[in-house]
Amino acid sequence: MPILHHVRQAWRSLTSRLAPTVVRRHKSSMRQQYGSRNVRRVVIATLAISAIVLASISPATALLAQVSPNQPQLGDTLTVTIDSTAASTAPTVSLGNRTYPTFPVGKDRFRALVPTTPLDKPGALKLRVSDSNETKELALQLRGRKFPTQSIWLPPGKDQDLSDFEFDRVDAFKKIVSPQKMWSGAFLKPNNGPITTVYGVRRYYNGKFANDYYHRGVDYAGAYGSPIIAPAAGRVALVGQEAKGFVIHGNCIGIDHGQGVGSIFLHLSQIKVKNGDMVKAGQVIGALGGTGASTGPHLHWGLYVNGQAVDPVPWRNKGFE
Secondary structure (H helix, E strand, O other), rough: OOOHHHHHHHHHHHHHHHOOOHHHHHHHHHHHHHOOOHHHHHHHHHHHHHHHHHHOOOOOOOEEEEEEEEOEEEOOEEEEEEEEEEOOOOOEEEOOOOEEEEEEEOOOEEEEEEOOOOOOOOOEEEEEEEEOOOEEEEEEEEEEOOOEEEEEEOOOOOOOOOOOHHHHHHHHOOOOOOOOOOOOOOOOOOOOOOEEEEEOOOEEOOOOOOOOOOOOOEOHHHOOOOOOEOOOOEEEEEEEEEHHOOOOOOOEEEEEOOOOOOEEEEOEEEEOOOOOOOOOOOOEEEEEEOOOOOOOEEEEEEEEEOOEEOOOHHHHOOOOO
């Protein structure tokens, strides 16, 4: 009935726009050919067929997606770019049992950031990209990568389990996904000291191998008290103090860069920002120290994407716009 209703409306609209004489001649001709009772039925059927034909040849909306890099390795951040003109809501990207949000980066274009870590299994990956109309699968290979191992000996009391308070605060920071992208371009080096421990190192703590653990960042062995800068713009979303229960992370700062990207800075001797502060790339936020579970003065910088620690190197070398 709704279709018939719309067709009748279209007929009324059409006849009202035609010159009266043309309409009368058309009706008279049709009455002679089909009989007056069948005229309306013929017109309605004709218009209905035309509507179906027009709908079938109207341009179809398409879902297009691509992934970069096309040959990723463990620890890389995958960029999934989606072109979707059909989306009534933002598309989504899924990998395994996790779904990642997308954010607009242009007209009918969206972008999702998908993390990989040293704990992932190398091999075939299948990404599912969905909008309001359709779902597509993207297949690619995740390359393996060898990570060194390291033995860490912590002084008595420093190898204890993290407190729930410290865990909860840090975990809550890692889960932040704010809609605004606050960073721009490649990330800066947060300290001028040399790198002493790279991303992804597997560790033994006090002689015991830490299963499901990898070094979730990069360590810089700068001078004690040397400045720590924000590698990119963002909002301070975590400030932790050793004196208030942060026995592992020590004095620390977490910066939300937006859209699921965040940086955390550990073992600081000084904190020069407070929760809620907006910081710019290159702004001094603290000073290098040795607080928390630290064998000596250094900065640990961890970069998180949608809750997982990724390799910061690609973010520093080329950036993710």
